[in-house]
Amino acid sequence: MACAGTAADPIDDAFFARGAVAVARDLVGATLRFGRLAARIVETEAYAGDPASHFVTRPRTAAMMGTTFGRLYIYRIYGLHRCLNVTADRNGPGAVLLRALEPIEGVAEMARRRGVTDPRQIASGPAKLFVALGIGDDLLGARALDEFTFERPARPPRVASGPRIGISRAKSLRWRFWERGNPHVSR
DNA sequence: TGGCCGATATGCT
DNA sequence: GCATATCGGCCAA
Secondary structure, three states: OOOOOOOOOOOOHHHHHOOHHHHHHHHOOOEEEEOOEEEEEEEEEEEOOOOOOHHHHOOOOOOHHHHOOOEEEEEEEOOOEEEEEEEOOOOOOOEEEEEEEEEEEOHHHHHHHHOOOOHHHOOOOHHHHHHHHOOOHHHOOOEHHHHOEEEOOOOOOOEEEEOOOOOOOOOOOOOEEEEOOOOOOOO
16 A cells, blocks of 8 residues: 555565655655664665666676665665665566655764754755765675664654656656655755 | 767855 | 776677
8 A cells, every 4th residue: 555654563574675766755754763863764766667867878797686675785886986776676677766864863074074063964965964974885795774774753644745856758757756845855 | 909978966146 | 977997797709
């Protein structure tokens, strides 16, 4: 069913076994914990077997999109940047790109890593949040739940959707999800 | 082996 | 709003 779940439902492997679009939508508002850091996921994007997906455009490096769920898929882009995804969909290719976080705990640590002071500049973009979390390429392929914990929001967030950002193909799909009005969203 | 392009961020006009 | 750094992945040749 298409139920978004309640605050009591855990975010476990079964959560990520669902389709990428449902996983992306339902991660908005969740709290991501990594060590002493905590942040609210405020923006995500879903990728599946569509023409903009790395499963299609980078079939070798993104093969794990088709064979795993609940695993960390990390990719490099424009030479410099790295972005963090969690694979999804037990029955087909899927991954969810984490695009923006609202820092909650360990804010000073994240700000220092990013070299910024404005809280809105800490993690308001996929490559920004990767730096803010202080993670590395070594997490590629790891179980997401071995590295992070995810907690449902106490109250259902207001989730908006629109076209994914930075892609040249499949622009009509509205597979970007964000918390409406949250200032930490990338745009 | 060469050339093109990219799920970005930043700085400047 | 626009240019550009910077380099791995991919495929055509």
